[in-house]
Amino acid sequence: MMAFQDVRSSTFQQSYRCYPVSFIDKSHLEKGDKIIMPPSALDRLASLHIEYPMLFELSNLSAGRVTHCGVLEFVADEGLIYLPYWMMENMLLQEGQIVQVKNASLAKGTYVKLQPHTKDFLDISNPKAILETSLRSYSCLTTGDTIMVAYNNKKYYIDIVETKPSSAVSIIETDCEVDFAPPLDYKEPEKPAPTASLKKTRLDDQEEPARKIPKFSPFTGFGRRLDGKPSTQPVAPASSPKPKQHQPEAHNGTEDSKSSKPASQQPAGKLVFGSNVNQPQKAAPKVAPENNSQEQPQKVEEPKFQAFTGKKYSLKG
Known part of the structure; x- marks a missing residue:
């Protein structure tokens, strides 16, 4: 029976109606977790x-929310307590709603992991120093709570x-390691995916050397005559060369092997020496009608350079 009385004598548990601390002109308490209780509680x-x-456990039985806090003063009206508004938001409490208060004993915290809602908190010049200063107004921390830090x-x-070593820890006069999780609005930069145009460019780069190397085409270019006159025969492209037909070479010492011409293109019954048979018929010099067995070539004015010039003789067949 005495043990039961000792247990009851060390427990404080009471229900109160809650209101924000701004109702009693103590808005500065919004920067911590201290509450105002009535004198009867003291x-x-x-x-x-x-x-x-003194540390307390606050419970909203209707919402199933639990948090922990300290106490600053005992000056509230009887039956009422005043809480920081951010704490009422965590507890899902409305003004005048019932909250249960119970004294608690918490272990000293050794580790706390925090996650800012916005990444602009990390833009502060020294966020850890600001956080350390702000947490001096707090008595304890509970996993799942959202605290408010005011700065500038x-x-x-x-x-x-x-929180370690338990889900609720005391941070009064303790060395506590603090770690930060990425802010809730932080987004990792997306890696640009290779586009179709980039792939096409890479393929073009691989094909570019093949395009720059011209295909070998033999015997292409411009034809030039030895007599200096412009060539009238177009040069056929040799992209698909045909095998040359074998032509017998003339072994006559007086006959030019290059001047051989098919019989269908030469006058019937005549052999022509010294003429440029590779040129068209219209380019051949005119010959006067034969009066005798020998004929004189018609004098024609020719350019300065005259190739294969001289007398021509014909033999009647």
Whole structure:
């Protein structure tokens, strides 16, 4: 029976109606986790064997939310307590709603992992120093809560992702390691995927050397005559050369092997010496009608350079 009385004498549990601290002109308490309780709570706590500093567990039974906090003063009206508004938001509490208060004993924290809501909190020159200064107003941290850090007239909300050695720890006079998770609005830069045009360019680069090397085409170019006159025969492209037909060479010492001409293109019954038979018929010099066995070539004015000039003789067949 005495043991049961000792257990009851060390427990404080009471239900109160809650309101924001702004209702009693204590808005500065928004920067921490301290609450305002009525004087009767102090009288009750003084008669119990509880640990100091005083820490409490707040429960919203209707929503199933639980958090932890400290106490600053006992000046609230009876039956009422005043909470920071960010704490009421975490607890899903409305003004005047019932909250259950119970004293708690928490282990000292050794590790805390935090996650800012926005990445602009990390743009502060020294976010860890600002966080360390702000957490001096806090007595404890609970996994799953969202605390508010005010800096430079701006409010930053930070989630408590993890706490060690338990899900709720005291941060009063303790060395606690702090780690940061990526902000909620942080997005990893997307890696640009190779586009079809880039792939096509790479294929073109591989084919480019083959395009730059011209195909070998033998016997192409411009034809030129030895007598200096412009060539009237077009040069046929040799992209698909045909095998040459074998032609017998003339072994007559007086006959030019290059002047051989098919019999169908020569006058019937005549052999012509010294003529340029490779040229068209219209390019051949005119010959006067034969009066005698010998004929004189008609004098024609020719350019300065005259190739294969002289007398021509014909033999009647």
